[in-house]
Amino acid sequence: MLKEILQEIRSKLSPKFFLSWLSLTAVLISFAVYRSRSYELRDSLDFFTFTIGSILPILFPIVSVLVLTISFAADIHHRFLTYTRMRRPIIETLNINFWANLVLTFIFFFCLIISLFIFAYYIEPLLGIANFNPAGYGLTTDNIAEDTYMRHTFTQFLRYGTLTYGIVYALWVGLNAGLFAAIGFVLVLLLRNRYLALSLPFVIYVVGIFTLSALGAEIYRPSYTIFPFDRIQSPIWTALIPFTILSVIVAGSLIYIKRNITKLGNLT
Amino acid sequence: MKLIEVVNVSKSFKGIQIFNQANAVFEQGNIYGILGPNGSGKSVLFKLICGFIKPDQGDIIIHPSYRSRRADFPQNFGIIIDRPGYAAGLTGFENLKRWAEIRNQIKDEDIKRTMRVVGLDPDARQKMKSYSLGMKQKIAFAQAIMENQQVLILDEPFNAMDVDSVKVLRELLIKYKQEGRTIILTSHNEEDIELLCDQVYQIRSHKLVPVNTMAKV
Numbered sequence: 001m002l003k004e005i006l007q008e009i010r011s012k013l014s015p016k017f018f019l020s021w022l023s024l025t026a027v028l029i030s031f032a033v034y035r036s037r038s039y040e041l042r043d044s045l046d047f048f049t050f051t052i053g054s055i056l057p058i059l060f061p062i063v064s065v066l067v068l069t070i071s072f073a074a075d076i077h078h079r080f081l082t083y084t085r086m087r088r089p090i091i092e093t094l095n096i097n098f099w100a101n102l103v104l105t106f107i108f109f110f111c112l113i114i115s116l117f118i119f120a121y122y123i124e125p126l127l128g129i130a131n132f133n134p135a136g137y138g139l140t141t142d143n144i145a146e147d148t149y150m151r152h153t154f155t156q157f158l159r160y161g162t163l164t165y166g167i168v169y170a171l172w173v174g175l176n177a178g179l180f181a182a183i184g185f186v187l188v189l190l191l192r193n194r195y196l197a198l199s200l201p202f203v204i205y206v207v208g209i210f211t212l213s214a215l216g217a218e219i220y221r222p223s224y225t226i227f228p229f230d231r232i233q234s235p236i237w238t239a240l241i242p243f244t245i246l247s248v249i250v251a252g253s254l255i256y257i258k259r260n261i262t263k264l265g266n267l268t
Numbered sequence: 269m270k271l272i273e274v275v276n277v278s279k280s281f282k283g284i285q286i287f288n289q290a291n292a293v294f295e296q297g298n299i300y301g302i303l304g305p306n307g308s309g310k311s312v313l314f315k316l317i318c319g320f321i322k323p324d325q326g327d328i329i330i331h332p333s334y335r336s337r338r339a340d341f342p343q344n345f346g347i348i349i350d351r352p353g354y355a356a357g358l359t360g361f362e363n364l365k366r367w368a369e370i371r372n373q374i375k376d377e378d379i380k381r382t383m384r385v386v387g388l389d390p391d392a393r394q395k396m397k398s399y400s401l402g403m404k405q406k407i408a409f410a411q412a413i414m415e416n417q418q419v420l421i422l423d424e425p426f427n428a429m430d431v432d433s434v435k436v437l438r439e440l441l442i443k444y445k446q447e448g449r450t451i452i453l454t455s456h457n458e459e460d461i462e463l464l465c466d467q468v469y470q471i472r473s474h475k476l477v478p479v480n481t482m483a484k485v
Binding site: 007071078084088089262267268 | 315318319320321322338339340341342345346347349350351352353354355356357363366367369370371408411
């Protein structure tokens, strides 16, 4: 199975995939550079959150689905998968597509976040683009490091090194992107209308934001648990709650699909 | 040799009866035609045979030499069901290669040869999303035969094809029959049925009714 998943991943790693990643990285950096001129920032962490916290939290569920789930939906719509069925059990094909989809979406977002992180922490200081004034925030060289540890959720990891934080946070965003791609994947299988199926992850994300805000459970909003830059730091376990709930729902849907595979009209 | 047996099969969808206690036998080395108006259940029969859907009652019995313990579908079957399938962003050759890679039994040259047989240019860079329906149908035909499949289940195999292509592919099916392959096809064109089929089943009153016909092959 691993061999087939790797083969599927290789077949999907097209120039379009790299171009999309490069374009999105370039847009986010350009936007951050443009906006940063109007602000005084504390440090590289501020610049990093600037690159991520602008449009990415809104685009996140859309891009997660666009990376690969959309092409999977097209393969179903054009009946490509139907013609694999006399060559390999359909459950195996779905498993391969599911994991390839999840891994590639993870890779896309991991690379995106790590690129933004490298730019903010290692390239921007060389270029001197941003306007830093930590003193304006009452910060000195003595207390600025301690301040970053307590600034946002996941910056707790800065204690273990800048790169550790960058990698852990990129992994976290990548995992969540994979999860939203997985939600799109199961919806494409369960719903006849592929446009509805592909839009629902975004609807779930937005409805989740408003519902949890209305219920006073803002720290569990998907936008906050994935991009925790507009509030004070929360314990890391709070971010795991919505992730775990959505993962359980996806796992349950996959079990349902496996048990009802011959009833799914999309695949015949 | 009885290759496929349809035994007392009943199937309905959302309360609409498609088959009721239907029976049929398909022997090896013959060409069978399935006739019936639109919506009568021709594609459903093919999906039942291929294991895509399960009968509500009854059994589809496939000869053991075409079954595998590992798989939930018959082995060595080539199919066209409902309409052609494809990945829109790939060329015809790339589509066939992706299907072929699953079993890894044939080489690129085999795929190209099959494409030429059905009247397609294997080196064409045109993406399948811009193919005509007839060309898509040829790709469907190619994937059904490229791995030397011994049983062909073909739902309207000549749909939207030009006259010359139909002639070539009819001759190909006759050659396959002479080699001992088994073919079950549907067609709205009576000439296809008359020319090709040894036996015909008509779907009538939710049953498969044998119709006497002379094979003119």
